[in-house]
Amino acid sequence: MLDDIDKRLLAVLQKNAHLTAQELSELLNLSPSQAGRRRQRLEAEGYIVNYAARLDPKRLGLSVQAFVQVQLGTHGPDQARGFARLIGLRPEIISAWTLTGDADYLLRVYCTDLTALNALIHDILLPHPAVSRVQSQIVMDQFKQDAPLPT
Structure with missing residues (x-):
């Protein structure tokens, strides 16, 4: 079951998956180790499926x-x-x-x-x-x- 901190963590990672444990800790008012463990748990439980870059289709010639x-x-x-x-x-x-x-x-x-x-x-x-x-x-x-x- 997701608590409010898990939901906030998922929301910020959807906007920027590059956030470090330190940056997540500051946004969520947790220690870096707690933020990192929560991310790992959400990955292990399948809430986070993968990380990917969004590409600009026009820059790739896909008009x-x-x-x-x-x-x-x-x-x-x-x-x-x-x-x-x-x-x-x-x-x-x-x-x-x-x-x-x-x-x-x-x-x-x-x-x-x-x-x-x-x-x-x-x-x-x-x-x-x-x-x-x-x-x-x-x-x-x-x-x-x-x-x-x-x-």
Whole structure:
């Protein structure tokens, strides 16, 4: 069970994972050893899954972000596994969800340009034997960046 200090620790680490035990101790009013032990415990218990750097997609030449909805024509386990394998192999698909409603999957993609997005949709996704429909929405602007999880 998380106490208030654990929740505050998780909140500050989501904003800056580079904080040292000393810096955490100052923010949380703990000793550096207590702050370090709490971080280690939260890592060991699976609250902290990993640490990663956020990259600027535009600096990497990824100028098109889109959400792609995919509807399968058949819903057997083999078709779902085959489609999931395809999604796992594509680096431009950065996240994927299964959904309720009209679409079976929602994909978040980053591409270099519209030509690359078009190729992903028409040359990769639509030819898959389980796929019956693909619909895309191109992101015009992201006015709120991916935020930390509420703690």
